[in-house]
Amino acid sequence: MQKAYNLTQDLRNIFEKTTDKIIGFAKLAKWHEKVNQSGFKSFNTISRTIINHPQTILNYFDDRSTNTS
Template identity: 40%
Template sequence: MGLRAIFELKITPGVARTKLAQWYEKADKSGFKSFKSFESLKATFYESSEKIVNYFKFRSSNAASESFNAKLKNFRKDLRGVSDLPYMISRITKVFG
């Protein structure tokens, strides 16, 4: 909830970077079992910090396209592969169009 609260704030990227780092430290010290893989999260956090902070510049994300890609992946999985590309495209436009 604390992380979500940061993303709901209207703050500058610099302030966001500080608040995210504070959240990370607090979460690291919390001892929650759900954060067992904190070392990999730590690496991701520091490697992607510029990309994460860019959200606070433009207040937008690619969540809609990621959701659509997931739907397409499930659609292809349900068909157990696609051998007829024109059929797949027509089905996609009918289902998701």
């Protein structure tokens, strides 16, 4: 349970504290690897989303911009 909580907090911290796309990309890649090693299937959806849509997700690190109105 603690491991799942830590993965969740790690992902949250990436988006809250990272302001550079390249650093964000590296941190997300490391997070993705941690998810793969953890074996938690509950993280597969977000992990696949990050892998399948990296550019869209990385745009968030530019001035915290999103595609929401």
